[in-house]
Amino acid sequence: MIVLDNASGEVLAWVGSSGPLSQAAEVDGVLAQRQPGSTLKPLLYAQAIAERRLTAASLIDDSSAQISTASGLYIPQNYDRQFKGLVSVRTALAASLNVPAVRALVMVSPESFARQLRAAGLPLRENGDYYGYSLALGSAEVSLLGLTNAYRTLANGGRYAPTRDLVASRAAAAPGDSRQAFDARAAFIVGDILSDPNARARTFGLDSILATRFWSAVKTGTSKDMRDNWAVGWSQRYTVGVWVGNASGASMWDVSGTSGAAPVWAEVMRFLHAREASRAPAPPPGLVQTAVQFGQAESGSDPLEAARTEWFLQGTEQSLFATDVVAPAARGATARITAPTDGTIIALDPDIPPNRQRVQFEAAGTGALQWRIDGKPFARGARAQWLPWPGRHVIELVDAGGLVIDTRRLEVRGAGVVAGSPGKRSR
Numbered sequence: 001m002i003v004l005d006n007a008s009g010e011v012l013a014w015v016g017s018s019g020p021l022s023q024a025a026e027v028d029g030v031l032a033q034r035q036p037g038s039t040l041k042p043l044l045y046a047q048a049i050a051e052r053r054l055t056a057a058s059l060i061d062d063s064s065a066q067i068s069t070a071s072g073l074y075i076p077q078n079y080d081r082q083f084k085g086l087v088s089v090r091t092a093l094a095a096s097l098n099v100p101a102v103r104a105l106v107m108v109s110p111e112s113f114a115r116q117l118r119a120a121g122l123p124l125r126e127n128g129d130y131y132g133y134s135l136a137l138g139s140a141e142v143s144l145l146g147l148t149n150a151y152r153t154l155a156n157g158g159r160y161a162p163t164r165d166l167v168a169s170r171a172a173a174a175p176g177d178s179r180q181a182f183d184a185r186a187a188f189i190v191g192d193i194l195s196d197p198n199a200r201a202r203t204f205g206l207d208s209i210l211a212t213r214f215w216s217a218v219k220t221g222t223s224k225d226m227r228d229n230w231a232v233g234w235s236q237r238y239t240v241g242v243w244v245g246n247a248s249g250a251s252m253w254d255v256s257g258t259s260g261a262a263p264v265w266a267e268v269m270r271f272l273h274a275r276e277a278s279r280a281p282a283p284p285p286g287l288v289q290t291a292v293q294f295g296q297a298e299s300g301s302d303p304l305e306a307a308r309t310e311w312f313l314q315g316t317e318q319s320l321f322a323t324d325v326v327a328p329a330a331r332g333a334t335a336r337i338t339a340p341t342d343g344t345i346i347a348l349d350p351d352i353p354p355n356r357q358r359v360q361f362e363a364a365g366t367g368a369l370q371w372r373i374d375g376k377p378f379a380r381g382a383r384a385q386w387l388p389w390p391g392r393h394v395i396e397l398v399d400a401g402g403l404v405i406d407t408r409r410l411e412v413r414g415a416g417v418v419a420g421s422p423g424k425r426s427r
Contacts, residue, residue, distance in 0.1 A: 001264065002030050002148050003272070004239045006155045009163045012238070013268075017247070024247035033141040034228045034243060037221030038096045040117070040138045043150060043182075044104055045093050046158070046190045047116045049313065050183035052392070053107045053411075056090045056193060057292045057310045057321050058343075060100035084202065086304050086323060088294070093190070094199030096220065098137055105136035107345065114140075119181040120150040121160055138221060148232055148241030154191055155217075155234035157284060158182030184284040189311050191217045191281065194233065209262045212269055214278040220258050225251045231258075231265035235278035240268050286314050295322020335365025337397050337406040344410040346388055358385040359410075361395065368400035388412040 003013035016028035048054040062084040092100035114128030124140045131139050153160045160181040194217035210218050218233025227249055232241040244260035290312055294304040339362040348357055361384040363369055371378045374393055390412050397406040
């Protein structure tokens with residue numbers, strides 16, 4: 001176990017083993033390299049939100065996935081071997097769903113996530129592509145000290161600084177050692193999610209050991225074969241990390257992050273705040289709160305999630321999240337975009353002629369339909385072909401009166417055609 005002061009980085013408590021109760025009392029569990037399991041998910045979602053690939057209300061499909069890799073198919077599973085269907089990012093992170101995390105890593109890429117971890121003080125032994133998409137579920141190895149300080153980075157608005165171990169007479173961190181590792185707004189949103197007992201209820205229940213009487217944000221994790229379990233989280237003043245396991249690496253059956261490390265984390269936090277309050281952080285500039293609603297999975301069924309107020313990076317807010325549901329603003333119009341799907345990522349190949357890489361837009365419905373790309377008129381009719389250009393784009397289907405009927409967001413990566421020079425490419 002380790003306890004850090006959020007502001008100074010001072011190590012207030014360092015428990016490397018259970019002492020005489022351990023058969024390996026000389027092994028320092030704070031510095032040992034272990035698989036962190038799901039405790040990397042908050043760092044992943046912070047990056048995805050900062051890069052505007054996801055919002056806290058974005059819908060991700062928690063369903064069986066088969067992801068092609070160089071070594072074959074990667075088929076992630078949830079802890080309970082069950083799937084929840086379409087869920088928001090808030091639910092996916094707080095309830096620690098595995099498949100949505102892997103889908104988020106597909107958007108970010110393993111190598112980019114590895115660079116983000118290094119920026120947060122968690123250098124990996126190998127590059128991100130070595131671990132592949134399992135990196136979202138903690139397949140790399142980190143120390144409890146490094147992981148807890150990465151969470152302290154989230155607690156400090158995304159700003160990283162080394163810890164100060166005064167007992168070991170290590171030098172205090174120089175001002176130049178501090179850096180902005182995460183977007184402050186994304187760090188706030190992740191903290192808000194990890195402090196939300198309702199969001200984690202689908203997995204942990206409303207009476208979870210993770211719930212405290214004061215403000216705190218926490219995440220648990222369990223590694224492969226139950227070898228390690230973790231609970232790491234922060235309050236207004238402290239960040240506490242707990243690891244439970246066997247120093248030999250032997251499995252602990254029927255012990256998870258919730259039943260092993262979480263009770264220790266909760267007890268330490270209660271002790272630290274027995275006479276000290278902990279208040280939620282103030283939102284940084286550039287965040288907005290928007291009332292959001294979630295559409296129905298099928299006609300006549302209940303909404304995917306209850307309506308709520310959600311935090312967004314300014315410019316990413318929207319009020320309706322749905323799949324194959326026409327927005328109420330469409331005034332009863334039946335037209336909708338059938339292709340591409342929302343969130344599509346298009347990878348352009350520089351070796352294929354541009355005209356062979358056009359994107360097909362398709363709509364179902366009647367009436368005088370028009371297409372707009374990034375707010376500019378593009379084409380008319382139920383179908384259109386678009387020559388993609390690198391960047392993030394908003395595709396809108398508009399009726400004859402100029403009313404937006406349906407919207408899709410997509411991203412184009414790779415080579416693009418240089419304006420005015422059809423035969424040239426740029427990267």
